Amino acid sequence: MADKPVLWLPRRVSDATVARARENYEVILNEADDVSTADEIVAMSARVDAMMPCHSEIFSEDVVGRLDPRLKILANHSVGVDHCDLAALRARGIAVTNTPDVLSDATAEIAMLLMLGAARRAVEGDRIVRSGAWDFWSPSFMVGKQVSGARLAIVGMGRVGQAFAKKARGFDMEIHYYNRQRLAEDKEFGATYHNSLESLLPKGDFLSLHCPATPETKNLLNAETLRLLPEGCVIVNTARGALVDEAALIAALRSGQVAAAGLDCFVKEPGGNPAFAEFENVFMLPHIGSATVRTRDAMGFRALDNLDAFFAGRTPKDLL
Template identity: 40%
Template sequence: MKQPYVYITKKIPKEVIGPLEKIATVKMWNGESEKVPVEFLKREVANATALFTTLDDTIDHSIIENSPQLKVISNMAVGYDNIDISTATKHSIFVCNTPDILNDTTADLAFALLMSSARRIVEGQQFIKDGYWKDWGPLLMVGRDIHHKTLGIVGMGRIGEKVAKRATGFDMEVLYHNRTKRDSVGEALNATYCSFDELLEKADFIINLLPLTDETRNKFDESAFSKMKNTAIFINVGRGMSVVEEDLIYALQNGEIASAGLDVYRHEPISNQHPLLKLDQVVLVPHIGSATIETRTKMMQLTVQNIVNVLEGKYPEAYVNKDVKL
């Protein structure tokens, strides 16, 4: 009997894919930094039983329809907007993800961006590198306090809860906006539910943690930024497509908001000529919300385990299209 064939779109450590190699033929893209070319991906997936993907792989209608043997697409991410879920479901293909594992790690990064932006950490380092530090001054590199300020969380999911928990250590008032009010979260974390507009107007720090949907696409636009305090700091660790970047740049250049810390962008990777890089009051990192050794290893292991389960005739440990049955 022919072994199942698994294709992996990124270079993954040998020890992680060991469980797959025991039950399947495994092929892996070996590009260190470049993305697997679309046409090459289509050819490989056409013969695959299982596919290991990451958030920057677009698995659309054309790929799925041309893959008659495909049983599972296991995405190494919490989000799955890079995959055509409806087409996968129509063909009884499991679409898997890696929920819960990265909640604390991503919350850590959200707070790191908040603190770096507020206290001008990146600017300060560059100030020293450029040889400008000649003396101490009362207003040298002054930033903004974090403690006792108001934090606004847009998207109170599991990561939002972890961010709110961290905010309590800084004696912050926490506001949140969500599709639905979550009384249990409000009580446990002393967080207050409010409208989107009210949050924008009152918060000193605004963190976007929204998933990407039709409703959240372009949520942070010119209108949203104009409602924020001119001292507000905007943090995005949610989805890049939730933000109209031209409007964010305008708001920063014209003093509508004070600064920003970004982990995600509309089109990734951004070039080193991106307009955001010309703004000193912006902290940019390359989509590293879950990027710790411990968390990424757990994510890879779960992505592999989801595939192993399906190939062994079991349900995946984490999958999103519940209409698919064995």
């Protein structure tokens, strides 16, 4: 029997994924579950045929240029691939796949949680009750912004954006969206398409970001674009931290242009931006949009499906 391909799992993926991987691969598992340095990634490339990286493993042009020829495929355990220099990887003949479809609903749930929590002052309310400071009530106490029936602007109407829009319709929200291409009418479900951010943003009583991080979308939300939003808007980001100029968002929170924000991702990860901690109207989570048992299993299995196809000589379903 031919030797099994060697697969490196640089982070601790789900137990079900590890068990399935061991059926068809010789698995090297990073039991410490820490982030690998560039030199560690390069060194490992001489020992393995495949890797299943997460967004925490950075494949820059420099790293890719030093990878050993033995490495044939990166089966990413993520949808986003902004941690990979795709052009450099293609030039080296290294296949790259991702895991679309399977995490849309879980991420959309977190976007809904962040939107509701930011709008209804969840951070402040939790602190008041948890600290024992709740000793007062009146009709003017803890008044927030109502989600039901409000206008929702979505940037990026891919799988996650569509899943979020579907959930938002349950709150009778009026959906507006900007996307590289307009959706087919049967996928819009009455949403209004905008062909520019400048057209969309004034409709954003609530704004949710669901587009990939690219050189073109870096700092998509900045001082100029934030001014186009209605005063007192709520911003949600479950996509990538690079989409937001964090200093500009902080200034908009201070001025009241932005009433609240729900953030699951930041420019610096892990860690986030400590400057947001002073704002009780910022509801923050540590990049856990897809962190459910069902979705983590599905992501790992989708990555393994791509690996199985590759080593069987077939084109992986999610080849980029």
